[in-house]
Amino acid sequence: MLTAIFKDWARRAAQPVALTLGSLGLTPNMLTVIGFALSVGVAVILWLGHLSIGGFLVLVVSAFDMLDGALARATRQTTRFGAFLDSTLDRYSEAALLTGLLMFLVVQGDQLGSLLAIAALVGSFMVSYTRARAEGLGLSCEVGWLARPERIIILGLGLIFGLAVPALAVVAVLANFTAGQRVAHVWRATREQ
Amino acid sequence: MLTAIFKDWARRAAQPVALTLGSLGLTPNMLTVIGFALSVGVAVILWLGHLSIGGFLVLVVSAFDMLDGALARATRQTTRFGAFLDSTLDRYSEAALLTGLLMFLVVQGDQLGSLLAIAALVGSFMVSYTRARAEGLGLSCEVGWLARPERIIILGLGLIFGLAVPALAVVAVLANFTAGQRVAHVWRATREQ
Numbered sequence: 001m002l003t004a005i006f007k008d009w010a011r012r013a014a015q016p017v018a019l020t021l022g023s024l025g026l027t028p029n030m031l032t033v034i035g036f037a038l039s040v041g042v043a044v045i046l047w048l049g050h051l052s053i054g055g056f057l058v059l060v061v062s063a064f065d066m067l068d069g070a071l072a073r074a075t076r077q078t079t080r081f082g083a084f085l086d087s088t089l090d091r092y093s094e095a096a097l098l099t100g101l102l103m104f105l106v107v108q109g110d111q112l113g114s115l116l117a118i119a120a121l122v123g124s125f126m127v128s129y130t131r132a133r134a135e136g137l138g139l140s141c142e143v144g145w146l147a148r149p150e151r152i153i154i155l156g157l158g159l160i161f162g163l164a165v166p167a168l169a170v171v172a173v174l175a176n177f178t179a180g181q182r183v184a185h186v187w188r189a190t191r192e193q
Numbered sequence: 194m195l196t197a198i199f200k201d202w203a204r205r206a207a208q209p210v211a212l213t214l215g216s217l218g219l220t221p222n223m224l225t226v227i228g229f230a231l232s233v234g235v236a237v238i239l240w241l242g243h244l245s246i247g248g249f250l251v252l253v254v255s256a257f258d259m260l261d262g263a264l265a266r267a268t269r270q271t272t273r274f275g276a277f278l279d280s281t282l283d284r285y286s287e288a289a290l291l292t293g294l295l296m297f298l299v300v301q302g303d304q305l306g307s308l309l310a311i312a313a314l315v316g317s318f319m320v321s322y323t324r325a326r327a328e329g330l331g332l333s334c335e336v337g338w339l340a341r342p343e344r345i346i347i348l349g350l351g352l353i354f355g356l357a358v359p360a361l362a363v364v365a366v367l368a369n370f371t372a373g374q375r376v377a378h379v380w381r382a383t384r385e386q
Contacts, residue, residue: 080330081383087326088319088376095315106299106307114299115292118311122288125318126281129325133280136328137273183281190274
């Protein structure tokens, strides 16, 4: 949904920052690894219960995560390994953030919140997995409502405004629904052939 | 590791059972969906704390999950959508089992166990994700120590013998290590080209 409009705007905004970091000698793959390390840091902040600050940092760090791709495109360093590493660490970053929040909820003894956090984690993974698996079978699959930018914005804003569990509920439902949309898409695409 | 030997033996054992179910009018995709529904049932049993029975059922239901592929191969009904649906619901099945066990640990207030369950869930996903993503980039990636059969056997036996948390620790470490092996594999494969 958001993805197309958001990506276009964000890519233009990210380019000068990315080029500055590149001029300091950082490569796109280094930015990918730094982005992941920052997400682990934010996950610890969430685990410790600083949810509002954590939510703000979720948005900042996730914006940082776009710089690797921006630098790679601007300097024509796009590689297959770079794309693979970026995707893999994007999954780990998102898993880290949701694990941090989940552990906070576990510590609180919030069983419903914990279940929603797991469901959000599983749904987020499945949105990415269904696309990757479809592409492995030779089909494009960039469809559905809730790609990563939307998930991160819902989670970040939810944390900032004290609505962590409702935000998890929204991501849990819509991410798994999006995975279902992708299954339906692959079903239609393969039936036509 | 186990996968090659295990798959060969299991496929031969599964074929007559699969053909019997097929002769009753069940299609491979129906078996895929039934296998997933059974996993959700086992997840609920784990959540309720019946870990030994649950562990035994994890092994039984996961064996059932091979019947879809066996029937598809034996009756030449292998399709791209069938492969996609099988992979997708295999991920959901494994997620359901680990979520059931995680929720039992959350109810118990076992924070370390909960963290290990999440790490096992994330690692298991990443083993499958890295392979699918690599295949989407045109690389084969069936490497590494801990594919699904090994994960299920460790988890099932751990549950049966009252070693649920140690089993989760083994899966958490080895699954994420396997994801790392796959990243290293893709790095080598793309560097050579």
